[in-house]
Amino acid sequence: MSSKLNPFPQVGRSVLGYPSRLLSRTKVAEKTVAFQFQRPRNFLFRPGQFIDLGLPGLPRNGSHGLTHTFSIASSCFASDILLATRMRDSCFKRALSVLPLGNEVSIRGPMGSFVLHSDVSRPAVFLAGGIGITPFLSMLSSVTIEKHRLPVFLFYANRYLEDAAFMDTLCNREKVTGNFHFVPTFTRIAPGQGGWKGTTGPINAQMLSNYISNLQDPIYYVAGPPGMVAGTQQTLVELDVREEDIRTENFAGY
Numbered sequence: 001m002s003s004k005l006n007p008f009p010q011v012g013r014s015v016l017g018y019p020s021r022l023l024s025r026t027k028v029a030e031k032t033v034a035f036q037f038q039r040p041r042n043f044l045f046r047p048g049q050f051i052d053l054g055l056p057g058l059p060r061n062g063s064h065g066l067t068h069t070f071s072i073a074s075s076c077f078a079s080d081i082l083l084a085t086r087m088r089d090s091c092f093k094r095a096l097s098v099l100p101l102g103n104e105v106s107i108r109g110p111m112g113s114f115v116l117h118s119d120v121s122r123p124a125v126f127l128a129g130g131i132g133i134t135p136f137l138s139m140l141s142s143v144t145i146e147k148h149r150l151p152v153f154l155f156y157a158n159r160y161l162e163d164a165a166f167m168d169t170l171c172n173r174e175k176v177t178g179n180f181h182f183v184p185t186f187t188r189i190a191p192g193q194g195g196w197k198g199t200t201g202p203i204n205a206q207m208l209s210n211y212i213s214n215l216q217d218p219i220y221y222v223a224g225p226p227g228m229v230a231g232t233q234q235t236l237v238e239l240d241v242r243e244e245d246i247r248t249e250n251f252a253g254y
């Protein structure tokens with residue numbers, strides 16, 4: 001008689017979807033909201049992975065209305081699942097913005113291979129465009145909690161200061177994590193404008209070489225809207241970074 005215990009409970013659920021509930025929503029930047037969901041029992045994921053979030057009662061027609069894909073922003077040790085998104089006037093986001101707290105949603109996954117390498121002799125360089133910051137928040141939590149020794153650089157590009165989500169979290173993380181260097185940059189403000197004394201302009205070859213001594217040494221991770229991902233990938237190729245050392249997560253839909 002075989003055991004009734006399923007040794008891989010997450011496999012079936014990753015296809016069918018785990019039930020979960022909306023716990024809170026918090027504005028984290030201009031038109032940008034973080035949504036906290038209950039973490040389903042047995043839901044395991046690796047930092048950097050993504051899920052499909054399904055909302056109840058949405059029509060299946062329209063722009064892939066029933067579900068949307070989101071990278072998980074929370075730590076893999078946390079008891080909740082945190083997602084963050086730019087709020088736009090789409091069918092899905094209208095429904096998400098008025099979903100009552102406590103209401104059920106479905107979480108399908110985890111999916112994706114945008115996860116940290118294990119060779120600590122090679123630095124990790126994270127290149128985030130706007131809301132592309134989400135997978136890196138989860139990865140950085142594990143770097144801090146698990147006391148990873150690998151050096152991590154995060155270049156985080158936004159148009160304006162008010163567009164940059166989780167700035168306080170990231171600045172604080174830099175203070176407590178010795179091997180983490182944080183470089184926020186703003187593409188639509190002039191140097192010194194609005195009291196900003198840091199880096200401005202898009203992520204480019206000069207900016208990277210200001211911080212990284214050997215540009216062929218790290219593994220690069222790029223996440224954000226398709227245009228940003230393609231442009232940054234091109235910059236890295238022009239810097240003679242090998243294709244296998246560039247990993248990308250394209251936030252299709254932006």
Ligand SMILES: Cc1cc2nc3c(=O)[nH]c(=O)nc-3n(C[C@H](O)[C@H](O)[C@H](O)COP(=O)(O)OP(=O)(O)OC[C@H]3O[C@@H](n4cnc5c(N)ncnc54)[C@H](O)[C@@H]3O)c2cc1C
Pocket residue numbers: 050063064068069070071072084085086087088089090091092093131134135249250251252253254
């Ligand atoms: C791996 C992955 C991770 C992502 N993580 C995040 C995240 O953490 N935060 C976040 O805000 N967004 C994330 N996205 C993007 C997200 O799934 C939505 O596409 C995006 O938020 C736009 O949704 P919308 O409702 O504003 O626009 P919509 O009205 O849904 O779409 C706008 C346009 O883009 C097209 N489109 C939308 N989604 C896709 C798609 N997946 N593939 C191809 N075409 C598409 C639509 O057909 C339409 O033309 C991720 C996408 C992927 C693939």
